[in-house]
Amino acid sequence: MSGILDLRSSLVVFRREFAAYFNSPIAYIFIIAFLVLNAGLFMTGFFLNGAADLRGFFGNLPFFLIFFIPAVSMRLWAEDKRLGTFELLMTLPMRTADVMLGKYLAALAFYLVALAGTLTLPVMVAALGNPDGGAILSGYLGAVLLGALYLGIGTFTSGLMRDQISAVILGIMACFLLFVLGIPAVAATIDGWIPGLGSLLQNYLGLSGHYEMMLRGVVGAADLAYFLGLTTVFLVLNALWLEGRKY
Amino acid sequence: MIEVRGLSKSFGTMKALDDVSFRINRGEILGFLGPNGAGKSTTMKIITTFLAPDGGAVTVDGINVLERPLEVRRRIGYLPENVPLYLDMNIHEYLNFVGQARGLAGARLRERLDWCVEACGLRHEYRKNIGELSKGFKQRTGLAQALIHDPDILILDEPTSGLDPLQILGIRDLIKSLAGHKTIIFSTHILQEVSPVTDRVVIINEGRLIADGTVADLSRGAMGTNRVFVGARAEAGAVDSALRALPAVTELKPLRAAEGCRFEARGPFSDDLVGAVERLARERGWQLTELHEAPYSLEDTFIALTRRARGLKEVA
Numbered sequence: 001m002s003g004i005l006d007l008r009s010s011l012v013v014f015r016r017e018f019a020a021y022f023n024s025p026i027a028y029i030f031i032i033a034f035l036v037l038n039a040g041l042f043m044t045g046f047f048l049n050g051a052a053d054l055r056g057f058f059g060n061l062p063f064f065l066i067f068f069i070p071a072v073s074m075r076l077w078a079e080d081k082r083l084g085t086f087e088l089l090m091t092l093p094m095r096t097a098d099v100m101l102g103k104y105l106a107a108l109a110f111y112l113v114a115l116a117g118t119l120t121l122p123v124m125v126a127a128l129g130n131p132d133g134g135a136i137l138s139g140y141l142g143a144v145l146l147g148a149l150y151l152g153i154g155t156f157t158s159g160l161m162r163d164q165i166s167a168v169i170l171g172i173m174a175c176f177l178l179f180v181l182g183i184p185a186v187a188a189t190i191d192g193w194i195p196g197l198g199s200l201l202q203n204y205l206g207l208s209g210h211y212e213m214m215l216r217g218v219v220g221a222a223d224l225a226y227f228l229g230l231t232t233v234f235l236v237l238n239a240l241w242l243e244g245r246k247y
Numbered sequence: 248m249i250e251v252r253g254l255s256k257s258f259g260t261m262k263a264l265d266d267v268s269f270r271i272n273r274g275e276i277l278g279f280l281g282p283n284g285a286g287k288s289t290t291m292k293i294i295t296t297f298l299a300p301d302g303g304a305v306t307v308d309g310i311n312v313l314e315r316p317l318e319v320r321r322r323i324g325y326l327p328e329n330v331p332l333y334l335d336m337n338i339h340e341y342l343n344f345v346g347q348a349r350g351l352a353g354a355r356l357r358e359r360l361d362w363c364v365e366a367c368g369l370r371h372e373y374r375k376n377i378g379e380l381s382k383g384f385k386q387r388t389g390l391a392q393a394l395i396h397d398p399d400i401l402i403l404d405e406p407t408s409g410l411d412p413l414q415i416l417g418i419r420d421l422i423k424s425l426a427g428h429k430t431i432i433f434s435t436h437i438l439q440e441v442s443p444v445t446d447r448v449v450i451i452n453e454g455r456l457i458a459d460g461t462v463a464d465l466s467r468g469a470m471g472t473n474r475v476f477v478g479a480r481a482e483a484g485a486v487d488s489a490l491r492a493l494p495a496v497t498e499l500k501p502l503r504a505a506e507g508c509r510f511e512a513r514g515p516f517s518d519d520l521v522g523a524v525e526r527l528a529r530e531r532g533w534q535l536t537e538l539h540e541a542p543y544s545l546e547d548t549f550i551a552l553t554r555r556a557r558g559l560k561e562v563a
Binding site: 013 | 292295296297298299317318320321323325327329330331332333334335336340344345347348349350392
């Protein structure tokens with residue numbers, strides 16, 4: 001018998017899902033929009049600041065990805081439910097968790113392709129000045145982990161919904177919640193209502209504290225644990241929800 | 248091979264299945280009948296492990312569908328009512344995906360792809376996008392998907408719905424060609440489709456099993472009396488009174504005839520109605536133009552059974 005995960009099944013699903021992204025022109029539109037918007041937002045500030053680093057680019061991502069990532073993940077389950085292929089997937093000899101992992105990794109790979117398109121930015125910055133290579137590297141690590149977390153949320157909300165529009169809206173709201181909880185001013189306001197609750201939520205769920213450490217070039221175990229742990233929670237919830245639907 | 252025991256399932260307050268039991272033996276073809284919304288699809292979804300029952304149990308080859316669903320799934324080829332197709336793939340990519348997901352690879356996968364494409368008549372459409380296929384080809388692609396791993400068991404939910412008569416014939420021939428090798432359950436609400444393919448039917452209505460047996464047995468049970476058509480070149484009044492006098496005839500209805508006279512006689516299945524009329528005609532010297540049993544159509548049976556089930560429910 002296989003272990004907890006059957007990677008062969010996941011790989012079959014991954015290949016189909018990843019190809020599905022590129023089977024329609026939407027993928028290319030998505031990637032171009034991602035690159036144009038990100039680079040555009042970054043460049044407007046870049047020449048004003050006059051600093052050779054990518055802080056501006058990475059700093060925009062937590063807010064920008066709130067909209068971009070759920071749009072990438074919305075189809076993962078909702079489309080199968082609409083097409084009826086959900087019933088096929090759930091009656092093939094593959095565990096729900098294996099199918100889910102294949103789908104999730106396909107979406108993650110798609111995001112990584114889009115993110116790889118931004119690698120021109122560090123090249124440009126290096127040509128213009130003398131950036132801190134470590135900070136750029138950890139910044140990219142942060143961007144990957146941030147995308148992985150949002151995708152976990154988006155995969156989960158796609159599993160809850162039958163149509164993609166509801167899935168994307170719910171995903172945006174959930175990602176936004178994590179984002180907002182990490183903002184000090186929001187935490188302080190919640191503290192004002194119920195003392196201690198705001199800071200508690202900020203520490204455990206809030207995003208920005210963990211993310212900003214990586215922008216500065218610091219990769220801490222707690223920050224890694226936050227991203228990987230929370231991503232895993234949403235993926236496990238996703239698999240449990242889809243299993244539980246049977247009953 | 249497949250055993251369904253005391254199955255029940257509710258969706259919210261709606262009771263979709265209520266204590267349904269039946270079994271299918273190896274190599275048997277079972278027609279699964281019932282009006283729309285009777286619970287056919289729900290039963291099939293439970294057998295294929297897509298849904299879990301609230302009560303009761305299903306075993307496939309002795310394996311409980313709730314305990315070891317993956318082993319059950321390996322044995323079954325399933326065509327759901329909404330044919331599950333990825334519209335952005337072509338037939339080759341799609342069947343390849345399902346084959347791989349079922350663990351096929353290499354030469355074995357190619358061999359099975361070839362077989363399915365041939366058996367389902369998909370050769371010319373093989374590289375076409377599924378989204379561009381006609382309804383008939385979509386249905387066939389769905390069927391090919393269910394056959395890709397050469398399963399022992401086929402579960403086909405409304406395999407001919409929405410097809411034109413010629414396409415229905417094609418699917419029917421395909422099912423017939425698989426008979427004997429495979430255990431097949433197929434559902435339909437179109438009764439004429441059943442008889443050419445199988446004798447054995449299970450009928451459910453409003454979530455309850457109302458009949459299980461061969462079409463002939465069921466019509467006996469449902470209609471109560473045998474039916475014989477008699478035509479003779481003789482004086483109508485005489486024939487009428489003579490037939491009425493036969494102990495085997497409990498009911499007699501005169502019919503319109505081009506020449507002579509014609510009757511519909513009914514009597515218990517236990518009596519040899521045809522034989523009795525034959526002897527009578529010989530004694531009286533009538534020239535018979537017609538004498539045969541008229542088996543009830545599945546339709547008559549079905550209507551009688553569902554009416555009776557409804558009547559019982561109202562009384563209860």
